[in-house]
Amino acid sequence: MTLQVKDVSKAIAGKMILEAVSFEMTAGSVIGLVGRNGAGKTTLMRLIAGEMLADNGEILLGDKGRASIFYVDTLSNWMSAYHATTVVDILKMFYPEFDQDQFMMILSSQNLPADKTISTFSKGQKALVYLAAGIASQATYLLFDEPLDGLDIFVKDYFKKMLLELVDAGRSAMIATHNLAELDSLADRLLLIKGTQITEQVCESDIVKIQFVYEGDTLASNLLDVATILEKRGRVYVALISESLIPAIFTDTTTYRFVEILQVTTEDIFRKELG
Ligand SMILES: Nc1ncnc2c1ncn2[C@@H]1O[C@H](COP(=O)(O)OP(=O)(O)OP(=O)(O)O)[C@@H](O)[C@H]1O
16 A cells, blocks of 8 residues: 655745655655655645645655544644543544554553543643554554644553554654654654755665874875764764775875764754755
8 A cells, every 4th residue: 555646746836845846655655754854744734634735746645545544633632632542532533443452552551531521631741642543543554743732751652662663564653853863763764855856865886984084184085075074073973985995085084084984863864865
């Protein structure tokens, strides 16, 4: 089962936000959606959720139609007048397969009272109700905008565990966040919004992060042509480079001293692509 975004364009107030973007959300994957402030992450999620219409292109949702997408646009007042059991009744209208037992189980496992209105919950507790609703909705594609905002570390761990379980079951999530470190342990793929375009990065590429010492005055062009310098402290550099190029580049050990390979983070990719 695959959600397809095909050649979708959207302008808002005369400004092109997304132009002919295409990608797929495949079963059992977690996509990290990243971009600068105002890049169009929320716009893209709204388009997929049908809360905004594309100017051009199409979005194919699969056989469950709208019930295959779970997305909440503005979380702050979401379901605030209701308590958990009413939330279940409302969501069942949109998600016929909504799993009430699973929803209540998640709430009680996190000590959230089912008999109090959502408006009495803290920001983090509201976020938890939202996550529980997404999981229990049985929607195939969960679109989360800053889902871990306001959650304490134990709840974050719980959310990540639940997320990986549903991905194992063939469902998929898209997570838009500025908290890039959260994506390191979650995302299989990154979609980066750059200008009006989307570029895709598979998290397991052969790009590595290296730390090395350079004894010369200016870095040689054969290195600069193939590497992205992330950091320079004195003679110590940190750079992104394709692992296969390392032996050819670091032959001159009198000027270059290779130090170590470090883990590439989502933040590194963000800096490389959008910096
Ligand atoms: N109602 C609106 N009227 C005019 N411009 C809008 C409106 N809604 C969004 N925009 C513009 O569309 C662009 C994309 O906004 P969007 O909220 O999708 O970005 P974002 O990537 O989610 O940003 P952030 O990371 O800051 O939340 C921004 O430049 C924003 O100013």
